Amino acid sequence: MTDTAHTLGTSRTLWELVERRAALTPGRPVLLQGDRSLTFGELRERAERCAAGLYGMGVRPGTVVAWQLPTRIETAVLSFALARLGAVQSPVIPFYRDREVGFALRESKADFFAVPGVWRGFDHTEMARRLGARGIFEAYDDLPDGDPAVLPPAPASGVDVRWIYWTSGTTSDPKGVLHTDRSLIAGGSCLAHALRLSEDDIGSMAFPYAHIAGPDYTVMLLLYGFPAVMFEQFALPEALAEYRRHGVTVAGGSTAFYSMFLAEQRKQPGRKLIPTLRLLAGGGAPKPPEIYHAVVREMGCQLTHGYGMTEVPMITMGAPDDTVENLATTEGRPPEGMEIRISEGGEVRLRGEAVCRGYLDPAQSAAAFDEDGFLITGDVGHVTASGHLVLTGRIKDIIIRKGENISAKEIEDLLHRHPAVGDAAVIGLPDPERGERVCAVIEQPPGAEPLALETVTGFLRAQGLSVHKLPEQLEVVEALPRNETLRKVLKYKLRERYAGSRVTPS
Incomplete structure (x- = not known):
């Protein structure tokens, strides 16, 4: 890390980090989107004006503000405006719908909720009203605006909880994860x-x-x-x-x-x-x-x-x-x-x-x-x-077959070597004889020859995989189920889908 980056990394708060970078290189761009760009200096100025607008709406240090917004320059400006005020932010992935959004709003006790209006054909404002959200406002193109002279001093402490992030919520409700400015700067x-x-x-x-x-x-x-x-x-x-x-x-x-x-x-x-x-x-x-x-x-x-x-x-x-x-x-x-x-x-x-x-x-x-x-x-x-x-x-991906621990990842890594495998997920399924059996779920690339279980096990044997780790079940799918954030495979959905399937006992 450069000396400058190391020095900036000691910033107590995210807003302090913004101010220090804006003072160093105010004219350099920070965000690019289509024909638009935002410099570090403009980020500071626009965020302060937005913070003043939010302050006029009643947002204060410690106020909980949820936002469900797409990846846009305006979203970053709003987020840093909230950081300038010392509000508690609860970002919500824009693909989430009533169940996840309602849970996040209830658990965080959000006082305000920023939405994009109608985005990708879905009316987020109507959903927010349906869920009984408080302080609904749209923040897609236009953001709250005001005179920064009305703002209170920026927060000085970076160790107070000011962020509530949500886990993806697979087999149960999401968890609200508590972060500070310093934990995010450290990451x-x-x-x-x-x-x-x-x-x-x-x-x-x-x-x-x-x-x-x-x-x-x-x-x-x-x-x-x-x-x-x-x-x-x-x-x-x-x-x-x-x-x-x-x-x-x-x-x-x-x-x-x-x-x-x-x-x-x-x-x-x-x-x-x-x-x-x-x-x-x-x-x-x-x-x-x-x-x-x-x-x-x-x-x-x-x-x-x-x-x-x-x-x-x-x-x-x-x-x-x-x-x-x-x-x-x-x-x-x-x-x-x-x-x-x-x-x-x-x-x-x-x-x-x-x-x-x-x-x-x-x-x-x-x-x-x-x-x-x-x-x-x-x-x-x-x-x-x-x-x-x-x-x-x-730990939940360790398959216990006849008392032996099997790593799903070891098998998945080997399967990725096969030219007819685009992606693979290996899961353990309940089995009356084995305790759990090994099931490989494979997504094939376009034009690949269809795979059979015998082909897959023969390939894995040739790669040196122990016999007791070989899959006993193969499922070929058009697309593995994934989340909407980093496209992570949702294995719990595969377990649910194939839990009732049967194979011939060995």
Whole structure:
């Protein structure tokens, strides 16, 4: 990390970080979207005017303001305006509907709710009214506006809870995750430190700004003083024109994004998909080693992958100068200040400034931390001699077949080597004889020859997989179910879908 970025990383609050960056490089762009751009100086000025408008509406330090807005320049301005006031923000992913949104509004006790109006054919304002939300206002093109002279002093403390982020809520209601300005700055600093970026880079936000990755990425922009292209709606190949137009050097999001870029690259092999691209980076889901090798080989750029979650936005990250082995098979190393402890059962536990303060529900908070204050992640892994973290799966993804533990990720990584496999998810299903049986659910690339179970098991045997780990069931699907944020595979939906299926006992 540069000396300037390191100094900025000591900012107590996000608003202090904005002010310090605006003073350094007021005329440099920070956000690019279509024909529009916003400089660091304009971000500060527009956010202050918006904060004054919000203040006139009754928003005060500590007021809870939920917002469900797409990835737009205006969304970032509104968020920093709320940070200027010291309000408590509750970002909600714009794809969520009545059940998730209603839960977030009730649990956070939001006093205000910012919505985009009708967006992508859905009326968010009507939903907000239907849910009985308080203080509804639209914030798509037009934002509240006022004279900054009315504003109270900016918050001085960065350790108060001012953010409520929501986990995806798979088999139960979402959890409200409590963050501070300092925890978000620490997470963004980790990302910035690992990627070794410079003010000459141009990044990209292809994910929802309401995701925990939003502030994570924006902190990096503020630390290093370079811009990012914002995508309100991301789809390939449509988005490629914007990547090329702005000369994006750093792209990514998660493993699903890497696969999407690869699929486009394979339509024109030998011609670089994005001429200026030098780095794909992301996290949020496991990365099979074969994906790493394919990106480097076919796209002609580096790939660094990391490990994060809503509770800890950035835990580890691969560095561009890591060894090929570490980049392909690990999640990178933690930054200074992030402690990783592996329990006797192999579970990953975390402690550090980037770790959340807990959950809205005190009972969930009490269960989330061990006696030494380490967050219990539910992930399984180990740390190598070089300090790199290797994840081998989730505790709930460990399949226990006839008393033997089987890692779903090990099988998935091998399946990704097969040319007729586009993506794969391995799950354990209830089985009266085995306890659990191994089921492989496969998404095939266009034009691939249909796969049979015998073909898959024969391939896995040839890759050296132990016989007791071989799948006993194969399901081929048109598309694996994914969430709307980082396109993470939702295994619980696969377990629900195939739980009642039967196979012939061995």
